[in-house]
Amino acid sequence: MSAFTHLSINQLIHMTQESSDVQIVDIRDAASFQAGHIANSINLNNENISHFIADADMDKPLVVVCYHGMSSQGAASYLHEQGFDAVYSLDGGYSAWSLANS
Numbered sequence: 211m212s213a214f215t216h217l218s219i220n221q222l223i224h225m226t227q228e229s230s231d232v233q234i235v236d237i238r239d240a241a242s243f244q245a246g247h248i249a250n251s252i253n254l255n256n257e258n259i260s261h262f263i264a265d266a267d268m269d270k271p272l273v274v275v276c277y278h279g280m281s282s283q284g285a286a287s288y289l290h291e292q293g294f295d296a297v298y299s300l301d302g303g304y305s306a307w308s309l310a311n312s
């Protein structure tokens with residue numbers, strides 16, 4: 211079984227409509243995150259990742275967002291290895307999300 215699942219923008223929208231349990235982590239740099247991000251997402255970086263993992267509810271779905279959907283795949287695998295049960299990588303990343311929502 212693959213460590214993470216690819217998620218489309220539409221699937222993310224449905225997922226967040228159906229459940230308030232979805233956690234969204236954005237691994238882009240802080241300035242990009244400040245300039246715009248998906249509602250309720252957390253900017254995950256080297257400084258806060260261990261704290262995030264320690265505090266997280268690993269039973270809740272976790273969606274990883276990057277710029278274009280490439281680096282989120284490695285991060286999603288890593289987070290799955292850390293114990294998250296259901297990890298998703300957002301295909302197209304924030305750039306696809308912002309296009310779809312503009």
Ligand SMILES: O=S(=O)([O-])[S-]
Pocket residue numbers: 276277278279280281282303
């Ligand atoms: O963030 S990215 O690896 O998709 S360019």
